[in-house]
Amino acid sequence: MTYLSMSFAAAFVLIALMLSTWQKLGMGKDIVIGTVRCTVQLLAIGYVLQFVFHSNHFGFIGALLLMMISVASWNASRRGARLKGIYWLIFASLSVTEIVTMGLMILLGLVTPIPQYLIPMSGMIIGASMIVCSLFITQMNQETASSRGEIEALLSLGATRRQAIQDVMKRSIKASMIPTFDTMKTIGLVQLPGMMTGMIIAGASPIEAVRYQILIMLIFSSAAAISAVMISLLSYRLWFTKDSMLRAEQVN
Amino acid sequence: MTTILQLEGLGKQLHPPDGPWLFRDFSASVAEPLIISILGKSGQGKSTLLRILGRLTAPDCGSMRLQGRDLSQWTPEAWRMTVSYVAQQPVMLPGSVEDNLRAAALLHQRSFDLTQARQWMEQIGLDHLDWNSGAQQLSGGEKQRLALIRTLLLRPAVLLLDEVTSSLDSISKQATERLLVDLHAHSGTTILWVTHDWEEARITSQRIWFMADGRLLEDADSRTFFDSTRTEEARAFLRPSHLLAESLEGAR
Numbered sequence: 001m002t003y004l005s006m007s008f009a010a011a012f013v014l015i016a017l018m019l020s021t022w023q024k025l026g027m028g029k030d031i032v033i034g035t036v037r038c039t040v041q042l043l044a045i046g047y048v049l050q051f052v053f054h055s056n057h058f059g060f061i062g063a064l065l066l067m068m069i070s071v072a073s074w075n076a077s078r079r080g081a082r083l084k085g086i087y088w089l090i091f092a093s094l095s096v097t098e099i100v101t102m103g104l105m106i107l108l109g110l111v112t113p114i115p116q117y118l119i120p121m122s123g124m125i126i127g128a129s130m131i132v133c134s135l136f137i138t139q140m141n142q143e144t145a146s147s148r149g150e151i152e153a154l155l156s157l158g159a160t161r162r163q164a165i166q167d168v169m170k171r172s173i174k175a176s177m178i179p180t181f182d183t184m185k186t187i188g189l190v191q192l193p194g195m196m197t198g199m200i201i202a203g204a205s206p207i208e209a210v211r212y213q214i215l216i217m218l219i220f221s222s223a224a225a226i227s228a229v230m231i232s233l234l235s236y237r238l239w240f241t242k243d244s245m246l247r248a249e250q251v252n
Numbered sequence: 253m254t255t256i257l258q259l260e261g262l263g264k265q266l267h268p269p270d271g272p273w274l275f276r277d278f279s280a281s282v283a284e285p286l287i288i289s290i291l292g293k294s295g296q297g298k299s300t301l302l303r304i305l306g307r308l309t310a311p312d313c314g315s316m317r318l319q320g321r322d323l324s325q326w327t328p329e330a331w332r333m334t335v336s337y338v339a340q341q342p343v344m345l346p347g348s349v350e351d352n353l354r355a356a357a358l359l360h361q362r363s364f365d366l367t368q369a370r371q372w373m374e375q376i377g378l379d380h381l382d383w384n385s386g387a388q389q390l391s392g393g394e395k396q397r398l399a400l401i402r403t404l405l406l407r408p409a410v411l412l413l414d415e416v417t418s419s420l421d422s423i424s425k426q427a428t429e430r431l432l433v434d435l436h437a438h439s440g441t442t443i444l445w446v447t448h449d450w451e452e453a454r455i456t457s458q459r460i461w462f463m464a465d466g467r468l469l470e471d472a473d474s475r476t477f478f479d480s481t482r483t484e485e486a487r488a489f490l491r492p493s494h495l496l497a498e499s500l501e502g503a504r
Contacts, residue, residue, distance in 0.1 A: 150343050152339070157333075158406060
């Protein structure tokens with residue numbers, strides 16, 4: 001696909017803009033910003049990837065992975081703005097998830113440790129884990145508010161913070177992992193995932209594409225579990241004050 | 253003998269740092285095991301005071317000593333096992349009636365005192381309950397009594413009771429009062445009891461803390477308070493018309 005033929009894709013944006021104007025949705029600004037950012041970011045990462053693939057230098061690969069984890073941590077930490085230090089805890093969870101899953105894949109010989117495999121797969125793992133962390137924090141915020149009585153009843157019985165929040169944590173971990181496993185149940189029947197579609201368009205055989213997709217889905221399951229358990233164990237203290245009272249916007 | 257509980261200048265602000273004070277300069281000491289009723293109009297901070305004593309809410313000023321040791325020398329867990337709070341709105345922990353009764357034993361890996369649990373359940377009028385039934389299915393009054401027994405089985409030295417008889421019929425209420433008075437007589441448990449029911453306070457308590465005008469206005473033995481109260485506020489509080497309004501509110 002040439003840049004010229006790609007520019008024809010602007011027609012799709014025009015359709016969106018026209019509909020927005022006609023229906024007075026007032027989304028023109030969002031559509032334009034979205035289009036520009038998406039194009040610029042993807043083109044930029046395309047050139048960066050090309051450069052990294054050619055150089056095949058571990059320093060560059062590491063830097064790219066670090067950037068991915070940093071941006072993902074920042075994005076997920078916005079859900080817990082009032083939780084002090086949550087950014088670094090998410091950063092740690094995502095890093096461990098990435099190291100364990102990619103490390104295992106390389107050790108088992110499932111992928112060759114070259115940037116063409118490492119970077120796109122890491123991107124998918126980090127992206128999926130980011131959503132898990134983000135869901136966990138959102139769920140914990142809701143659960144600690146709605147189960148306040150339960151947590152305080154346990155604290156009043158002399159429970160430690162961990163004991164008092166154990167059930168709430170479990171429910172939040174579950175809630176954050178459910179979408180991953182729901183996707184696994186319907187994948188192929190409802191949605192054809194992007195990676196597989198991309199490989200098929202680029203000329204790979206559907207069977208080859210599907211094999212990689214299965215691999216990545218199975219990795220997602222363990223990535224979801226690792227990141228959810230890690231972030232929960234690292235972060236549950238943040239919902240308490242230092243003398244282990246449940247934090248509140250207001251009490252009474 | 254060391255003082256059981258010593259409160260020095262406790263205060264709680266509604267919207268720190270500049271908001272009005274709910275109460276302040278609250279100082280009192282409990283030298284021997286007593287049943288103390290905390291009386292006062294709604295909105296004087298009686299429940300908040302109990303939550304502060306139970307270390308569920310942080311005071312904005314003041315200090316507390318328990319059994320001669322400053323608050324800072326206690327872990328929050330040890331403090332709450334000694335001074336335990338029972339909320340006005342009873343919260344059942346997930347699971348059965350028995351799970352709730354066993355909660356304290358399970359949290360602290362102690363053996364469960366089955367005989368004592370049975371005896372208290374009978375005394376408080378809950379002997380008809382099937383211990384395997386779900387605790388969430390109980391009526392409001394049953395939950396309130398079960399929550400109380402759940403805390404009693406922890407055997408705290410000081411009990412903080414927030415209107416724990418408010419949703420009970422008169423027979424259950426009397427049974428609960430009798431159980432608490434017996435407990436105090438036999439095991440020397442100190443009971444701090446927030447109530448709207450002055451008759452309950454008069455029957456059960458040896459001492460009254462009367463809160464008004466954002467402070468502890470009277471700290472007197474029960475007979476003195478009811479027979480020859482010092483302040484105009486307390487006299488107004490004890491007038492029949494006011495008591496009716498308060499007890500209606502308490503029953504709500």
